Amino acid sequence: MSAEKITTQKVNFKVFRFNADADYLPYYENYTLDVTSEDVVLDILNKIKWEHDGSFSYRRSCRHGICGACAIKVNGRSTLACKESMTTMIEYFGNEITLEPLSTKRAVKDMIIDKGDFWEKHAAVTPYLVADIDECPSCENLVSPHDAEELDEADLCIQCGACHYACPVVEINSDFFGPAAFVAAYRFESDVRDSDGERLINVNEEKQGVWDCAKCFECAEVCPKDINPINKITKLHQMAFQRGVAKNNVATRHAVGFLHSIKKNGVLDEGGLVLYSEGLHIVKHLPVALQMFRKGKIVPPWGITKSDKLDEIQKLIKSSSTVKF
Amino acid sequence: MKKLKYALFTGCTAKQSTPEQMMSTMAVARKLNIEMIELTEASCCGASHLQDYDDFLSLVLNARNIAYAEKHGLTMVTICNTCQLNTAMTKHRLDKNPELKARVNEKLAEVGLEYKGTSNVIHFLYAIIDDFGLDEIKKMVVKPLSQFNIAPFYGCHNIRPSELHDESHKMRENPYKPTSLDDLIIACGGMTVDYEEKTKCCGFHVELQAPNTAAVLTGAAIAGATDSNADMMVTPCPLCHLKLDTQTKSASKAIGREVALPVLHMQQMVGLALGCSPEELGLKHHVTDVNFI
Numbered sequence: 147m148s149a150e151k152i153t154t155q156k157v158n159f160k161v162f163r164f165n166a167d168a169d170y171l172p173y174y175e176n177y178t179l180d181v182t183s184e185d186v187v188l189d190i191l192n193k194i195k196w197e198h199d200g201s202f203s204y205r206r207s208c209r210h211g212i213c214g215a216c217a218i219k220v221n222g223r224s225t226l227a228c229k230e231s232m233t234t235m236i237e238y239f240g241n242e243i244t245l246e247p248l249s250t251k252r253a254v255k256d257m258i259i260d261k262g263d264f265w266e267k268h269a270a271v272t273p274y275l276v277a278d279i280d281e282c283p284s285c286e287n288l289v290s291p292h293d294a295e296e297l298d299e300a301d302l303c304i305q306c307g308a309c310h311y312a313c314p315v316v317e318i319n320s321d322f323f324g325p326a327a328f329v330a331a332y333r334f335e336s337d338v339r340d341s342d343g344e345r346l347i348n349v350n351e352e353k354q355g356v357w358d359c360a361k362c363f364e365c366a367e368v369c370p371k372d373i374n375p376i377n378k379i380t381k382l383h384q385m386a387f388q389r390g391v392a393k394n395n396v397a398t399r400h401a402v403g404f405l406h407s408i409k410k411n412g413v414l415d416e417g418g419l420v421l422y423s424e425g426l427h428i429v430k431h432l433p434v435a436l437q438m439f440r441k442g443k444i445v446p447p448w449g450i451t452k453s454d455k456l457d458e459i460q461k462l463i464k465s466s467s468t469v470k471f
Numbered sequence: 472m473k474k475l476k477y478a479l480f481t482g483c484t485a486k487q488s489t490p491e492q493m494m495s496t497m498a499v500a501r502k503l504n505i506e507m508i509e510l511t512e513a514s515c516c517g518a519s520h521l522q523d524y525d526d527f528l529s530l531v532l533n534a535r536n537i538a539y540a541e542k543h544g545l546t547m548v549t550i551c552n553t554c555q556l557n558t559a560m561t562k563h564r565l566d567k568n569p570e571l572k573a574r575v576n577e578k579l580a581e582v583g584l585e586y587k588g589t590s591n592v593i594h595f596l597y598a599i600i601d602d603f604g605l606d607e608i609k610k611m612v613v614k615p616l617s618q619f620n621i622a623p624f625y626g627c628h629n630i631r632p633s634e635l636h637d638e639s640h641k642m643r644e645n646p647y648k649p650t651s652l653d654d655l656i657i658a659c660g661g662m663t664v665d666y667e668e669k670t671k672c673c674g675f676h677v678e679l680q681a682p683n684t685a686a687v688l689t690g691a692a693i694a695g696a697t698d699s700n701a702d703m704m705v706t707p708c709p710l711c712h713l714k715l716d717t718q719t720k721s722a723s724k725a726i727g728r729e730v731a732l733p734v735l736h737m738q739q740m741v742g743l744a745l746g747c748s749p750e751e752l753g754l755k756h757h758v759t760d761v762n763f764i
Contacts, residue, residue, distance in 0.1 A: 223647050238647055314672050318684045358681045361519050362672035363631035367646055383523035397680035404521040412514045414483035423679050434717055441756050445487045454511040458582040466531040466578045469524060
C-alpha cells in the first residue's frame with residue numbers, strides 16, 4: 147500500500163458565533179487555518195476550540211459517524227462533521243468556508259441548536275416496534291433475510307438531523323414531520339413483526355404527513371448514512387395505497403390522476419389532472435388559468451395530442467398495474 | 472462538426488402549458504444543426520407522482536419510452552428536469568438490477584418491445600454542453616446578452632440526487648455550486664447572478680396539496696434573484712418555469728412582497744443569443760411579460 151502524501155493548505159473560515167444567554171444577535175468570527183488533506187470538518191471545530199477560543203461550543207461524541215451529535219452546516223450544506231472530509235468541502239466550495247449550526251434560528255450556543263422540534267416529530271411517528279410479544283416464546287422470532295431487506299437501510303439512521311434541517315418544507319410548514327421522522331416511520335412500517343395500525347395513517351395525514359414533501363431531494367443529497375430519505379417517503383406513499391389507508395384527498399387524487407390521464411391519452415391532460423385532483427375546489431385556480439389561457443398556455447381536453455400507439459400503453463397499464471385506489 | 476442527432480422526449484408540458492419551450496427547443500436545434508427525432512409514442516414519465524402510486528407500472532412505462540429511443544439507436548434528450556429524473560432513475564434501477572429489468576422486459580415483450588439499456592438519457596442543457604460545446608455556442612452568438620444580469624435557476628431534478636445525474640453527463644455538476652447554467656449564460660454573453668436560492672426548490676410538486684409551502688418557495692426564489700440585481704431568471708425546467716412565471720401573485724402574497732421577474736427557458740436564452748426572433752421562441756406565451764426585447 148502506498149501512503150498518499152499529506153498536503154496542507156490555508157483556508158479562511160467564517161464561523162457562526164452566538165450565545166443565547168449573552169448575545170442579542172449572532173455574529174461571525176474569522177479564522178485562517180492550516181487544513182491538511184487528512185482533516186475532517188470536526189478537526190477544524192476542535193482546532194478552533196483548542197487553539198483559538200476555548201469558549202467555542204459544539205456537540206461531539208463518537209467521532210465515528212454513529213452518534214449523530216456533530217451535524218452542522220458547511221456553506222449551507224448539512225454535514226456530519228466527523229465524517230466529512232475537508233478535502234471534499236474545499237472541492238465543493240473552495241477556500242472560503244462558512245461554518246454554521248444546522249439551523250441558525252434554533253441556535254443556543256455557536257454550533258449547538260435546540261433540536262426540540264426534531265425529537266418531537268421523531269417521537270410522534272411511534273419510532274419503535276409495536277408487536278404482541280410472547281414473553282415465553284418457544285423459539286426465536288425469526289426475520290428472513292428477504293424480509294430484512296425491506297427495511298432498505300432505514301435502520302441505519304443516526305438521528306443527526308442533517309436531512310431535517312436541509313428540508314425546505316420543515317422551515318415553512320411547522321407541522322411537517324420531516325424526512326428523518328419519515329425514515330423512522332418507514333423503518334417500523336416495513337418490519338414484518340410490527341402490528342401498529344396507526345403509524346401509517348398518522349404519517350399520511352395532511353399538513354404533517356408525507357404528502358407535503360416537495361420532492362426536492364435535499365434530504366437524499368445530505369444524508370451522511372446514504373439512507374435516501376425521499377425514497378422512504380415515496381415508499382410510504384405507495385404503502386398507503388397498497389394497504390388501503392390512503393384517504394381520498396387532493397394529494398392522493400393527484401397521484402392517481404396521473405394514471406387516469408396516461409390511460410386516456412398516454413400523455414398528461416394537465417387541466418384534467420387539476421380538475422380530478424381538486425374537484426369543485428378547481429375554482430381557486432381559475433384566475434391563473436384565465437391568465438394562462440390568454441397566453442395560449444391551456445390546451446382543452448379535445449386538443450390534446452395523444453401518444454402514438456396508445457393501445458400499447460393501455461395494454462401495459464392493464465398488465466403491469468400493481469395497486470388499486 | 473458532425474451533425475448531432477437525438478431522440479427527443481418532449482414531456483407533457485412542452486405540448487400544453489409551455490408551448491414556448493417546445494418552440495424554442497426546436498429553434499435552437501435548427502440553429503445548432505441538431506436533428507431531433509421526436510418520440511411521439513412516449514407516455515408521460517409519471518412526474519414522480521405516478522411513482523407514489525404504482526412504482527412498477529411507472530418503471531414499465533418509462534422503460535417503454537427509453538426502448539423507443541433505443542430502437543432509433545439514439546441518445547434520449549429530455550427538456551424537463553422531472554422527465555430527466557424519472558427517466559434516468561428508471562434507467563439506473565434497471566441497469567443495476569437484472570432481476571427487475573427481466574420483470575419489466577417480460578411486460579414490454581407483450582407489446583413487442585425490449586429495454587436494453589443502450590441509450591443514454593440526458594437533459595438538453597447537458598447535451599449541448601457535452602456534445603456541442605460551450606465554445607462552439609459562443610462562436611455562434613450574434614446577439615450577446617451583455618447588458619443583462621441573468622439569474623440561473625437550476626431546478627432540483629437536474630442536480631439532485633447528484634450520483635444519479637453524474638451517470639448521464641460528462642461534467643461532474645456540484646449540487647451545491649452547479650456551473651452548467653452559469654457557463655451557458657456566460658457563453659451567451661450575459662452576466663450571471665449568484666444567489667442562495669438558485670439551487671433551491673420552486674415548490675411545483677406540492678402546488679395542489681400544500682399551496683402555501685409552494686408559494687413561499689416560489690416567492691423566495693424570485694425575491695432572491697431580484698435582490699441580487701437580476702434582470703431576468705433562466706431555467707432548464709418547464710415546471711420551475713410555470714411556477715416562477717405564472718404564480719407570481721400567490722407567491723407575492725405568501726411572502727408579503729410584490730415579486731415578478733421575466734423568466735426564460737434555457738432554450739429561449741440561447742435562442743435569443745443566436746439571433747432567433749421573439750416569435751420563434753414563443754416569448755408571447757409568458758404570463759410575466761418578457762419586457763426587455
